[in-house]
Amino acid sequence: MQENVTQDPEEREREASAATGKEPGPATGDGGVQTQALVAKGHKGTGERKPIFGLENVGVAYGGVPAVRDVDFPIYQNQITALIGPSGCGKSTLIRCLNRMNDLIPAAKVTGKVNYHGQDLYGSDIDPVQVRKRIGMVFQKPNPFPKSIYDNIAFGPRVLGQNGDMDEIVESALRRGALWDEVKDRLKTNAFGMSGGQQQRLCIARALATDPDVILMDEPCSALDPISTGRIEDLMLELRENYSIVIVTHNMQQAARVSNMTAFFTVELDEDEKHRTGRVVEYDDTEKVFTNPADERTEAYVTGKVG
Amino acid sequence: MSVAEAGIARRTVERASNGQKVKDLLFRAALLLSLGVAFITLGVLLVDVAVDGGSSLSWDFITNFPSRISPERSGVQSALVGTLLLMVTTAVFIVPVGVASALYLEEYADNNRWWNRLIEVNIQNLAAVPSVVYGLLGLAFIVRAPLSLGTVVLAGALTLGLLVLPVVIVVAREAIRAVPSSIREGSLALGATHWQTIWKQTLPGALPGIATGVILALSRAIGETAPLLVIGAALFTRFNPNDITSDQFTALPLTILRFVTDSDSEFKALGAAAILVLLAILVVMNAGAVYLRNRYEQKW
Numbered sequence: 211m212q213e214n215v216t217q218d219p220e221e222r223e224r225e226a227s228a229a230t231g232k233e234p235g236p237a238t239g240d241g242g243v244q245t246q247a248l249v250a251k252g253h254k255g256t257g258e259r260k261p262i263f264g265l266e267n268v269g270v271a272y273g274g275v276p277a278v279r280d281v282d283f284p285i286y287q288n289q290i291t292a293l294i295g296p297s298g299c300g301k302s303t304l305i306r307c308l309n310r311m312n313d314l315i316p317a318a319k320v321t322g323k324v325n326y327h328g329q330d331l332y333g334s335d336i337d338p339v340q341v342r343k344r345i346g347m348v349f350q351k352p353n354p355f356p357k358s359i360y361d362n363i364a365f366g367p368r369v370l371g372q373n374g375d376m377d378e379i380v381e382s383a384l385r386r387g388a389l390w391d392e393v394k395d396r397l398k399t400n401a402f403g404m405s406g407g408q409q410q411r412l413c414i415a416r417a418l419a420t421d422p423d424v425i426l427m428d429e430p431c432s433a434l435d436p437i438s439t440g441r442i443e444d445l446m447l448e449l450r451e452n453y454s455i456v457i458v459t460h461n462m463q464q465a466a467r468v469s470n471m472t473a474f475f476t477v478e479l480d481e482d483e484k485h486r487t488g489r490v491v492e493y494d495d496t497e498k499v500f501t502n503p504a505d506e507r508t509e510a511y512v513t514g515k516v517g
Numbered sequence: 518m519s520v521a522e523a524g525i526a527r528r529t530v531e532r533a534s535n536g537q538k539v540k541d542l543l544f545r546a547a548l549l550l551s552l553g554v555a556f557i558t559l560g561v562l563l564v565d566v567a568v569d570g571g572s573s574l575s576w577d578f579i580t581n582f583p584s585r586i587s588p589e590r591s592g593v594q595s596a597l598v599g600t601l602l603l604m605v606t607t608a609v610f611i612v613p614v615g616v617a618s619a620l621y622l623e624e625y626a627d628n629n630r631w632w633n634r635l636i637e638v639n640i641q642n643l644a645a646v647p648s649v650v651y652g653l654l655g656l657a658f659i660v661r662a663p664l665s666l667g668t669v670v671l672a673g674a675l676t677l678g679l680l681v682l683p684v685v686i687v688v689a690r691e692a693i694r695a696v697p698s699s700i701r702e703g704s705l706a707l708g709a710t711h712w713q714t715i716w717k718q719t720l721p722g723a724l725p726g727i728a729t730g731v732i733l734a735l736s737r738a739i740g741e742t743a744p745l746l747v748i749g750a751a752l753f754t755r756f757n758p759n760d761i762t763s764d765q766f767t768a769l770p771l772t773i774l775r776f777v778t779d780s781d782s783e784f785k786a787l788g789a790a791a792i793l794v795l796l797a798i799l800v801v802m803n804a805g806a807v808y809l810r811n812r813y814e815q816k817w
Contacts, residue, residue, distance in 0.1 A: 316627060343708035353699035355718060356815050366707035420707055
């Protein structure tokens with residue numbers, strides 16, 4: 211699978227919009243050098259980092275076939291952690307372990323330990339519903355409910371039985387989702403009438419309404435145009451102040467622009483060459499992964515030589 | 518590709534589509550013919566019934582009770598009331614049971630378990646069982662022991678309900694399946710429980726489809742004669758059923774049967790008129806189903 215950065219039309223468009231001034235985007239091909247400054251901005255430094263997730267030897271198998279294995283790294287609080295790698299390397303599978311969404315697939319089996327604030331998320335006494343209250347998720351395709359904008363936001367707080375002024379909760383969530391000014395006059399209209407980018411920000415705002423601790427984003431911008439993508443990236447950088455974010459992305463510039471830490475996954479054929487399993491090649495500061503990667507496979511991938 | 522090559526390719530395409538055109542025309546003609554046969558048959562039937570029964574149709578026909586002696590004073594009130602009461606009772610029975618079964622099969626059942634697959638196959642088989650068999654089932658288990666309800670409206674409604682339940686389940690499952698999994702995931706990811714997700718997202722999204730299915734199932738039940746005959750419903754009553762425990766009740770199809778089997782040709786004409794009444798109810802129900810589908814169907 212070839213993912214040549216400079217030939218991706220979406221990327222070219224993105225760069226074109228960046229060239230017009232507003233968005234400081236990386237130049238063609240080499241995402242590393244340009245992103246350095248961006249990453250450094252707002253970076254909290256290694257010393258202050260507090261782990262929020264501890265992944266210990268995590269693996270996921272579908273019906274006995276391992277999709278990803280030997281994942282072993284911490285994810286830090288108030289940071290944006292990017293999971294990158296070629297298709298089929300298990301990044302989406304892994305991110306779905308962090309809020310137990312894999313439970314919805316009966317054949318999926320998670321091994322190893324996923325610690326969240328030191329608590330094993332897959333412990334026998336853990337209720338997945340409680341996990342998802344603390345750890346919100348935004349999906350690849352915007353998935354607003356077929357309800358009004360207001361009811362979309364209010365859905366989470368309502369099912370969690372949150373009391374208080376619902377109007378206030380909705381307004382606050384929409385403000386944090388950078389959507390309030392655009393929709394404040396049409397809160398009662400159906401969310402399906404919004405643009406794709408607005409729908410995705412609505413989904414982010416919806417996730418924020420229940421006041422989670424972590425937000426997982428599974429390729430949140432892959433269905434969006436470059437301008438909407440830029441808005442969501444700005445939003446992520448704002449949200450990092452109060453939330454921890456884990457993002458799966460196929461867009462390496464995106465990882466370089468927004469994330470503090472990057473995990474690079476690859477696909478390996480197993481011994482009998484039957485199954486393809488994802489593994490982590492490198493996990494480090496984004497800056498280092500993109501400018502001075504330790505592994506040559508990482509370097510080949512981030513420079514666009516190989517997908 | 519060079520210009521010359523492109524030219525060859527274009528000629529080839531044209532030639533092939535000429536042969537294809539004839540085939541396409543023939544195929545379309547065959548399809549139209551099949552449709553024509555169905556429509557003409559239906560049309561002839563409708564005209565025939567309208568000619569036979571049209572003159573007997575009047576407000577009095579609808580409000581009068583049937584009579585054995587004088588066709589001109591005979592009507593279908595008791596049959597109409599019986600049919601409506603049967604349908605309402607059937608709906609009250611099939612909606613919760615059908616939707617609950619569909620929810621179990623779609624949301625909870627693990628298809629890897631043999632018993633769930635068995636249930637699925639059996640529901641499909643049940644939809645193909647002749648209605649008279651349901652009548653026997655109703656007679657054996659609902660009218661007599663263990664339920665021992667006797668020949669009452671409720672027994673008739675339960676029997677008709679069992680008959681159309683497979684239809685309701687199949688349609689409700691389709692409606693539930695049509696709610697995208699991204700909606701379920703979105704709800705669960707917000708910390709909603711499985712039940713909250715079903716109750717607040719899946720069911721509202723599936724409701725128009727389920728309602729349409731229920732109406733279509735009822736339109737099948739409304740014309741059923743055999744099960745009601747088998748459980749012993751009357752062909753003919755001179756008063757309306759008071760409630761679902763009335764043991765003297767009839768329904769439109771039974772009254773139609775009664776009229777058309779009479780040796781008197783004037784009574785036969787009443788049968789045609791009663792068929793028109795039944796058809797009118799069917800048209801209204803199906804129009805309701807179409808309206809519901811167009812008005813409330815969710816575009817995902």
